[in-house]
Structure formats: C-alpha cells, structure tokens
Amino acid sequence: MSSDTIDRVVELLATLPTIGRKTARRLAFHLLRQPTESVQAFTDAITLMRANVRECSVCQTFTDREVCAICASEQRDRSTICVVEEPSDVMAIERSGDFRGVYHVLHGVLNPLDGVGPDDIRLRELMARLGAVQELILALNPNVEGEVTTQYIAKMTAPLGIRVTRIARGVPVGADLEFADDATLARALEGRVPV
C-alpha cells in the first residue's frame, strides 16, 4: 500500500505531543473508517476552535469571548489572583473545586537558558491587575523554572505590599501541575504559605 494523502496525515499527526508514528498511523486508519460527515465535524470543530479561541483580556486564559467566564463571573473573588503557567492549569485547579478567586495565566515561565525572559510571558499584564488585589497565589509547576519565576514575581511585587503565597509543595516534585489529581491540588491550595 502507498498513499501520499495518508502519509501526509500520519506525518502531521506524528508532530502532535504524545503521538508517535505508530499511533499516528492508527489514528489515520481510524479516521478512514469513519463516515465522511464525522470526519468533517471533527476538522470543523478544530478549525472553529482555532478561529474563535483567543486569550481573555483580563487573565489571558483561552476563551471564546473577550473576557472569560471566570473573570466575568459575579461569584468570584477578584481580590485573590492565582498565577499559573498555562490555561490547562486553570482547568486543573477549577476541577479541584475549592478555589473562588480569579486567575492569571503567564503562558510560560522564565527560562533564561531557553531565552524566555520577563517580557516573553504575561508579567506586564499581571502587574497591571494588582491595584485592588490582596493576595497573589503562585501556582507554578514545582520545577526549576517554576521556582525561578515564583521568586521573580515575589521580588517584583514586594513593593506593593500584597500578600504573596505559593501553593504547598504537596504537588509531587518534578510532576506537571496539569496531571495532579484533584485532592492533591485542593490540599496544595489549602496549604499555601508565604514566599
């Protein structure tokens, strides 16, 4: 068998994270077995998502709207901002169900070795939000870059007299926040300590 159009799809699928060539082939063959309408619905959903989803003008997370549902909600406490690396971290903490404040998504962490400096992540946008904020909870991944970024934000915000905390190191060291279980995340939030 040889098919350039299948090869092309396999090649593109294999560029996705966690997808190797064997899985890519399996996915391509799966798509070939689906009705054309299902495959169309699938590609349409992706196209729609890429076209409609933008960053919330307040917290920078991914959203369909100008301001995300959390930032727009009357139920959330705007005096507490939880700072995370990625939009997926917002989803993870929301699933833990305990946090009633709002978020700020950095879209990255400081990484001098990779050339990621303060202007490359959403630190300016964070500073601009701190007017009426009482507590900043730093919930970055428990690794070197997360630690560097935590310390940087603590120093940067020190003159403002805001309470700056970090989530407890109940999150396993070296793990990805996104994959922590709900109970661990809830505990980590609960056990936050001053930086």
Added chain:
Amino acid sequence: MSSDTIDRVVELLATLPTIGRKTARRLAFHLLRQPTESVQAFTDAITLMRANVRECSVCQTFTDREVCAICASEQRDRSTICVVEEPSDVMAIERSGDFRGVYHVLHGVLNPLDGVGPDDIRLRELMARLGAVQELILALNPNVEGEVTTQYIAKMTAPLGIRVTRIARGVPVGADLEFADDATLARALEGRVPV
C-alpha cells in the same frame, strides 16, 4: 476557564483510539498554540485524505487510486496472495521488505459473538481473485478471531486445490524467551524446524 469550542474538540479527540481525556486536552491546547495556517494545513490534510482515499478495487487496501500501487506493480508476483485483516497490516509486512506477492485485505475477521459473519468482511472479493493463484498465505492476528477466520478460509478454498499456508507463530525475533507467554512458547516448540 470555560470554552465550548475547546470542550467540543477535546470531546471529539477523546473518541479517537489511544487518546484519553487528558491527552485530548493536551492536544487541543497544542493546536491552540500553533499558527492558524498550520492548523488549517492539518485539517485540510485530513479532509483530503478522507475524500480521496478509497479501497483498492483488487486487494481492498486503502489507496488514492482505483488500483493500489502494489496491485498495479509489474514487480509483484500475482500468484501469491497474502491475506490480512487491516490495511495497516499491509504496511507492516511491506516494511519487513521480504514479501514479493500481493495482498488481500479483509477489513475485519469473523467474530460470531459480535455478529461479524462471512458477508461482513471481504471474503467474496477474495474468492473472485483466486483464479490463477497458487498460494494463499493467511497472515491474520494470532488470536481466537484470527484463528476462526483462518480455518474458515482454509475450508472455503479447499475445493480449489490452492496451497494455503499461515505465517509461523513463535517467539518474536529479538524478544526474551523469559518474557514470552505460555501459548506462544508452546506454539514455538510445536513448530520447531531443523537447524
């Protein structure tokens, strides 16, 4: 964060084989970080594949053409047909590089419990090809359904006087004998050949 368009993509990605909800989320976020043109190229490739790929009119494998490259090739021996379950099996055997015959893809195996009978797989198409065939190599998966189908084809073709063989079952090359399962080891012993 809440986004219906992201949720929809996650939901659809999670229907794919080997993709769980966490991986689906990770893939969706990955796509959101790609340039719109890359995502468009990705969905276009899938749409093009689904629209162009059909089953070869001879061997029933997936192909962009009326007759696949293997069936159309002058270099292949049409007197030997290797029968496989899926188009991916054709790719696997082609990668092994040793087979110079042609293929027949059943698109499934007999599975009475799941209601898959002889008319649900490409057995009729196989029978129609057997005129000048000298050997039929049955290369179905070494499980119960593969075995049932192997026996069925052997019986079905017996009156034609064609040589019908099956691929050897034994310990995988490069594998550790210690980790082979009992059934495989029993088969390997049973099928021993002179050195």
